């Protein structure tokens with residue numbers, strides 16, 4: 001059966017490439033750029049693609065946003081504070097521009113795709129020169145040219161759910177690469193705005209993914225992180241292959257290390273667990289957002305699993321991949337959450353013993369179902385709950401991380417440690433940050449270490465031999 005495809009046509013991609021060349025040859029185009037990125041890995045990778053296009057337009061990165069000719073804010077709107085932070089920083093830059101009138105201010109990303117935001121930008125943020133949503137990323141060259149020619153206020157919010165293939169990418173790290181396998185989300189968890197701002201779920205063709213992976217391996221990439229809002233629903237629809245099948249193929253390609261994120265517990269299949277258990281290159285790490293430990297709340301969140309089913313998945317994962325690193329996302333203060341229901345989340349955390357947890361206070365997002373629910377929880381109640389949860393997680397984490405003491409690990413070094421220039425940090429297979437003695441020379445290498453201690457929820461280690469795989 002012929003599969004429906006949302007891939008942007010090659011003719012359209014060529015048209016955009018022509019705009020890139022036209023901008024490069026403009027006498028008055030901006031020379032330098034700076035991208036400010038908020039939000040998740042999806043946005044981080046989109047920024048790499050936007051940087052790729054800007055470089056092809058002949059522009060170079062500026063060291064600081066205040067010094068750039070073109071500043072692009074790639075925004076997030078998952079919670080109210082993410083949005084407020086972006087809007088605050090955009091407004092601040094307007095002041096800076098008073099002494100640098102050539103500066104162009106652009107805003108893109110999820111926030112622009114929010115209902116009503118385009119109008120808001122046109123009215124309250126008229127000083128923004130260009131705004132475009134997540135569905136228009138491949139049209140950035142065309143919109144940029146329009147902005148440069150008009151000098152005005154271009155705001156574009158496309159609604160079509162597309163898959164742009166073949167965009168240039170300027171990766172932040174050479175040895176580590178994000179690789180998007182699917183876009184959008186169809187789950188409509190009742191609190192979440194992502195399905196509204198990232199559109200319907202659509203998977204890339206397996207051939208396109210495998211080709212990109214092959215090119216990355218040839219270019220020396222040591223670790224690939226597969227990206228999607230719900231990677232294990234990859235390939236749904238007629239003629240598609242499952243996420244587990246895709247992983248199996250990638251595992252056989254000689255990519256040294258493979259991670260993926262994020263997985264939805266309702267779609268975590270036995271097939272996927274089996275592939276992980278048999279794999280040579282898929283790292284023993286799993287991010288499995290639980291959100292709540294209470295069945296009534298899970299149902300109100302539209303998560304489609306129960307506490308029992310979640311615990312069963314965790315048990316299977318641990319059995320199939322011994323020592324696996326487990327992390328999660330948790331929301332407290334969902335509308336109507338009682339103290340007893342919150343305590344169910346606490347007991348689940350005690351039961352699972354995660355290696356790390358991202359904890360959030362529920363934030364109502366306009367247009368979502370939960371925002372209209374009665375019984376919104378007062379801020380002081382949610383604040384107290386999150387503090388209690390964080391304290392529990394930190395105490396447990398000190399204990400769970402002890403299982404790594406004395407173990408050997410291979411760490412892909414990300415950079416110098418934030419606390420010292422004679423130490424480096426990176427992640428081992430389990431995905432936990434690990435710090436040990438080293439220099440800038442180690443960045444991008446895989447170093448064998450022995451774990452010696454636990455410090456502030458991360459691991460410390462000493463070097464063994466060096467393996468520059």
Ligand code: SAH
Nearest residue numbers: 191192229262289329330331360361362363
């Ligand atoms: N697609 C991923 C997560 C995307 S958002 C997944 O389903 O796991 C990352 C996390 O933000 C979510 O897991 C959730 O814990 C949190 N989150 C999303 N919407 C939120 C809201 N309205 N208020 C508070 N936290 C939210």
Ligand code: SF4
Nearest residue numbers: 185187188189192194
């Ligand atoms: Fe949001 Fe749920 Fe989709 Fe994750 S699965 S992006 S939480 S709607």
Ligand code: F3S
Nearest residue numbers: 039040076077078110
């Ligand atoms: Fe934020 Fe958009 Fe990611 S809302 S969390 S940047 S998908």
